[in-house]
Amino acid sequence: MIVSILTIFLLSFYINNSNSVLAETDPLGIEAEAAILIEASTGKILYEKNADKVLGIASMSKMMTEYLLFEALAEGRVTLDQQYNVSDYVYRISQNRSLSNVPLRQDGTYSVQELYESMAIYSANGSTIALTEIIAGSETNFIKMMNDKAAELGLQDYKFYNSTGLNNKDLAGMHPEGTGPTDENVMSARATAKLAYYLLKDFPQLLETASIPKKKFREGTDDEINMDNWNWMLPGLVYQYQDVDGIKTGSTDFAGYSFTGTAERDGVRYITVVMNTDGYKARFDETRKMLDYAFSNYSIEEIYPEGYQVKDQSFLPVVKGKEKEVEIESSAPINVVLKRGEQEKDLYKAEYVLDKELLSKENELMAPIKKGTKVGQLVVSYNGTNNYGFITPEGENTLKADLVTMEDVEKANWFTLMMRGIGGFFGDIWSSVSDTIKGLF
Known part of the structure; x- marks a missing residue:
């Protein structure tokens, strides 16, 4: 009996002590393998957990694809009304409805605007690869651009093997040259947040599309498809959260359920990343915790x-x-x-x-x-x-x-400088005499 009571006491002490340590190391109790919270205008980090652990990112990879697309648009290398003829690779991937996709016709022609919207809203993988072919000629060329841009932005702990974030095994043997058949994109939470920071800073217009909760692809045609945004924290969707307007979800068997979110309220914007949460809903629950914490506890103040x-x-x-x-x-x-x-x-x-x-x-x-x-x-x-x-x-x-x-200071003329010099000379003499006299007494 005494042994049992002692065992219970020790077990209770261990649990309470463990919870105390956990509270100290992770005050928000975020249930994700990695997470980070930043304020978007300054990039100030307000919370992090395993922020440098390299993990799968799945479709959050498409943030880099978006960055390179907006860069190409800004430089005039691509236009939104530019037309694209579907390649065999894109056609085959887009027909796989077990993946997130809008089916593209093999003989179809689509605008960059259509392809971009289906990627940003519905995470359409075929459309994403189509955009890489428009920008770089092939996904293989585009992968090099992704990794080069990551280095240019100062990201660390990353590797892009494809443009979509899928596991290469889902690309029907057509994965980019130089990558393995089971490779999958990886990043740390810190690198992911940094990418999101630059994406919002350099191309804030992306939120105009990322914030659309629902849209019809090719509305009014035989190809019409309902596109519900996978970011279910957007207003009007099942886990809606006030002022959330982006950015990108991601999930594969390797990456688990992840989400890069953002919300702006009263002129202050926060960016969150959660990686490998316990389920589809969990990534939004954990994001909610961080946004509640940020909006309730922080503000931007002028201190000087x-x-x-x-x-x-x-x-x-x-x-x-x-x-x-x-x-x-x-x-x-x-x-x-x-x-x-x-x-x-x-x-x-x-x-x-x-x-x-x-x-x-x-x-x-x-x-x-x-x-x-x-x-x-x-x-x-x-x-x-x-x-x-x-x-x-x-x-x-x-x-x-x-x-x-606070003001101009003109150079003094020679006479003024000379008089100062004379004054300084006699001043030095007087100081010396004064010191000597003081020494006598």
């Missing part, structure tokens, strides 16, 4: 206004100027993602970092000086806990503002 000056450091000495000093201030406000209850005066510190190349060894500026001359930066540092940093190196720049001069 334009024209801010560090106390007792608002002037720089000037050499050979009509004035002997010039006033300096920050040229732009500094906004941060602030957690509710945080006191910025306690957690944030501002300091000047002067441009040594412009200053003498005595930290003096040489006249003449123009108003608005950059002389350094106001740099803000954060001393709080759970500082996950930013999704991109550029994010640190949001904590910096140029330090500029």
Whole structure:
């Protein structure tokens, strides 16, 4: 009896202690193999779990396909009304209704607009491959573009083997050259969020299509098909969440159920990634947790206004100027993602970092000086806990503002400089005499 009671006590202690440790390491309790939450304008990371673990991404791969499509459109290499004749590869993949697809006719002609919408809304795999052929001539060529662009964007922990995110075994032996028959795209949650960050930053118009909950493909024709967006968090769908408008779901046997989501409310947008959740609904449940946490606990606040000056450091000495000093201030406000209850005066510190190349060894500026001359930066540092940093190196720049001069300082004429020199000479003599006299007494 005593042994049983002791066993129960120890088991209870272990469970409670384990839960305590879990709460400390994962305060949101996100039930996914990996996850990350960022604020979209700054790239500030607010939460992460196994963010650098490399996992399958399935159809979230199509975010890179979208990026390259929008880039081609922006550069005029492709147009939305451009027509495409269906290749045998695209035809065969598009006819497989066990995959997400809109069946394309073998002798059909489709616009880039139609193909893009079916990819973005319905995750149509045949349409996705068609777009790669339009942009790069073949999916094989396109895969190189995907990996090259990932490197250019500074992504780490990724590998693209096809444009769709399917396992290569689903491509009927026609997978891109140089890839294996069972290869599948992989990324980390951090890399996925970084891709989503750049996609929204560079091509925000993608949300016009990604936010469409339902649409008919080739409406009014014999080929009409209902396309329900796989992002069931969109308004009007089964797991709707206020203000969600993107971006991409993904699921394969290898990747599990994943989702890159985004929502904007009151001018603040967040990006979420969950990877390999417990089921179709779970990826939306876990996303909801992160969005609730973000919208309830964070806001973007101005903590240092334009024209801010560090106390007792608002002037720089000037050499050979009509004035002997010039006033300096920050040229732009500094906004941060602030957690509710945080006191910025306690957690944030501002300091000047002067441009040594412009200053003498005595930290003096040489006249003449123009108003608005950059002389350094106001740099803000954060001393709080759970500082996950930013999704991109550029994010640190949001904590910096140029330090500029507030007025012109003309160079003094020769007479003024001569008189200052004479004054300085006699001043030095008087100081020396004074010191000598003081020494006598």
